[in-house]
Amino acid sequence: MTKKEKELISIPITVNVPYRFAAGKYMTKFLMELKNNGKILAIKCPKCGRVQLPPRVVCAQCHVKNDEWVELSHEGTLVAFTIMYLPLTDPTTGKPHKPPFVYGSVRLDGATSVLDHLVNIEPTMDKVWVGMRCKVVLRPQKDRIGDLSDIRCLEPLPGQKKPRG
Template sequence: MATKIQEPISIPMTVSVPYRFAAGSYLTKCLIGLRDHGTLFAVECPKCKRVQLPPRIVCATCHVRNERWVELGLEGTLVAFTIMYLPLTDPTTGKPHNPPFVYGTVRLDGATSVLDHFINVEPDLEKIRVGMRCRMILRPQAERIGDLSDILYFDPIPG
């Protein structure tokens, strides 16, 4: 009897897991400000003076309580960026981002920390550069839900 070579068994499976995430008192204050008033608040460490975003209760470097709240402007500077060509899925919604799209790291004026978000420019290297000034654009207030998706993107500031 001829021996038939068997393909090894390999079974595809999917796991989907529901989560609920508690933002905590500091981030809640920041996100409610963003949602209800279109403001962005960071905290400043009393010791090292780093202005930290998202706001957190303890400064990781100094191990002291952050107590001073600082309102940031909505403008900043692009520190790094990429043009993404992969059809990445947004893990928070399960919906695909639409490539190619540009996202980057922005340091808001007055902040030590940075924020990663979409940059509203064409995926064209002539139109993007590190050091470019940009402004945060929010969703209309009625559509905001209290997370970073309330920020639509950063618009480049001409000049």
């Protein structure tokens, strides 16, 4: 005797669930300074001295409250990268970014943590390397909206050559 499966009825619907969440006191300050003044702020731990970007209320290592704001340079050093050959959905647009492209982690001068972002450079191993100096490119002030997409991309500083070896 075979068990007869029940036919399930499905009703296709699309649920629209708009939502907003509070960025919080520290992230709000970070985003407002970025939007209004083009400043990149980080927070420094009073115990271990780590300078975190984006800012966190509590140091994850020391569990003490961070309360010293630090303005970071817009320049830094590429500490890791990947050349992407698959589309990656841009969280700020919801659209895939056309491959190939370079995605990298830059430690801005003065920061302990890194900023991960699109690197605007030809996606070839001849043009990108760990240690490359980069700068942050912001949206023009009139176009800034107060979220992380106000940082458009990272770009290499001019006049550099990939070290041999």
